[in-house]
Amino acid sequence: MEFMEYEKTLDILKNNLISWDRVEKVAITNALNRYLAVDIIAKENYPKSQTASMDGYAIKFNSKCKEYKILGSNPAGEFKFKSLSDFECIKTFTGSLMPQNADTLVPVENVKVTNDKIEILKNVNQGFAVRKIGESYKKGEILLKKGTKISYSEIALLAEIGEFHISVFVKPKVCVMASGSEIKDLGEPLENEAQIRSSNHVAIASMMQLMGCEAIILPIVKDEKETVKKAILNSLKFCDILITTGGVSMGDYDFIKEILDSKTIINGAAIKPGRHIKIAKFNEKYIFALPGFPYSAMVMCVLYVRVLVESFFCATKDHFINAVLENDYTKKSPFLEFSACSLKVDENGIVRANLEGKKNGSSAIVNNLNNEAALLVVPKELKGYKKGDVVQILKMI
Amino acid sequence: MEFMEYEKTLDILKNNLISWDRVEKVAITNALNRYLAVDIIAKENYPKSQTASMDGYAIKFNSKCKEYKILGSNPAGEFKFKSLSDFECIKTFTGSLMPQNADTLVPVENVKVTNDKIEILKNVNQGFAVRKIGESYKKGEILLKKGTKISYSEIALLAEIGEFHISVFVKPKVCVMASGSEIKDLGEPLENEAQIRSSNHVAIASMMQLMGCEAIILPIVKDEKETVKKAILNSLKFCDILITTGGVSMGDYDFIKEILDSKTIINGAAIKPGRHIKIAKFNEKYIFALPGFPYSAMVMCVLYVRVLVESFFCATKDHFINAVLENDYTKKSPFLEFSACSLKVDENGIVRANLEGKKNGSSAIVNNLNNEAALLVVPKELKGYKKGDVVQILKMI
Structure with missing residues (x-):
């Protein structure tokens, strides 16, 4: 059997993408790790007016003047004193608006207060401790791009600009189905030593959750052609992506590859692990038939399923980096290989x-x-590689 | 005011840690991103018996023999044929047990089948495609250490060894309370230009979720001493950690520092941002009083709150790495500074x-x-630093 190059299989997958035009609104308090479906643009300058970045006395800067008369106080959230004259000052707090014609804030630590006067004991430069208009961002600036994964600071920014209910991509529903007559489910006792416990279904479901999908774990199916076929067709009624594990290699009981047959877009790849991968497309739904060995299945999930899912989310993150290898490595196959390693940044x-x-x-x-x-x-x-070679690394999740 | 060195404040925090002896059981399907509260040790070799890693024919290796008689077939999950003689073979599938005295698997691709015989067309080495006993791990091996953050492959491993209900550390309950009379909550209209929208509460709550805590966002409190005091004391009834933002600097309305007074363990640090940070301890509960500016508050959350929370979880991950700086940097303060940057790995x-x-x-x-x-x-x-300097980086979340 001839296996196709990985890059070529990826091209096929990319030529078979659909436009994931499914957007929902969520509150920003529920938006962690979701993907933005629109650009977020600043509707106004922020801050809109100049504000104090410390507690102190707002003045019109004059390098020769050491004494200023206290006109009054603008606590945070109030703006009674909007302007001042030369040699006057207004007590102003962190985050408060600066009087419109003041340009400098003298911190409380730098002054001595006597009755209604301050004396500057330690000078500051003109403009000190004043947040300029638009310091954070200017009107019209693109603050967050469509496809951004929303983390804590993106939530902070959305709150700051008053976006409460935001557009994110709907999570793809991903069914995960382990197959194999030897496979027992969580909590089921093993009846003989030829049986093993399923780990693929929970591992792949976790990966899909981490990739921003909704994962649904299906019952494990035995290696019986009609059972497998029924389970596959049924799952396509309620998921967008079906991931199966097992049943794709050369054995007599590997039915999945037959069932997908006419819909197969990718049939094997010259990679280790995972050369027996099959990918099929049924209208707008995808089936990834991954190998039964868990290491293979998890790697395949990153090599193929992530590519699809990130295209849905318009995410552009690059998961490849370079690194220096600390050991020799000898290839085990004539294929493109992916081998587990640990990463560390040195001094x-x-x-x-x-x-x-x-x-x-x-x-x-x-x-x-x-x-x-x-x-x-x-x-x-x-x-293979020698110790010290610069190598390419693919990050898992 | 004299500010204490960051390292010294960290020492104080570390001297004030409690033992987070709070463990709960969760199903592995609910364990993603939780922290293991026990070591996980292999109870048996895995695999327990030698198994086939491909589909093929199990034989007793003999470099001179090209033909073997097919005794029968062991589909995955069944183990009818437990041993064989010289010049016999048993059809064996990926994941199936190898007959006990077989040592080599000849893949289906390498043989020609005629009636009840195989002819080997392409040789393999002795031991080919056989998973040895204990290949994955040996009995008694520590597979996962207490304090491990559980991700997809840890879930796979737990499933494989038959651990379904596992011990993880209870999530600390963290209340987040923004303070400030100028602060308006999500969705509230601004009534005048001196008011701003709160972003701290949602940002810090998201950070605490990402750090593995349960976050509770409290109502925003105005700068009124009794209100603030009441809110603080009330929150301590139902949380383990209270994080406040605002009200800690030098202003007339900064009450939080007064309220914490007798319980304060850390009172400021020689760092930028965040020099006005206060940390107090009330028996087994902690209050982190962070500055009101969101960048400061988020950085403080990583510099202090994460240290506490990771001690609860026995997590040992190091968040500092080194990097090469691509720009000049001039210090803005006489303090230890933390300045936002982007990271990228070059070719x-x-x-x-x-x-x-x-x-x-x-x-x-x-x-x-x-x-x-x-x-x-x-x-x-x-x-400061010059372009090209090797610098220390602290990772956020």
């Missing part, structure tokens, strides 16, 4: 990729992805 | 910290923390 700011603690063996080793592992990318044409 | 694997697009100005600029910003750390004793 010179260099990202170091390390293979220690990553067990050599099959694609079944779940624990190789623990502790925020990443993937060492080894191109098809290379035999 | 040689070097982490580059960049200050472009980060607006110069007061600590009010929320948007400086957007797009996954980090903090450039500039020690007290330096005047």
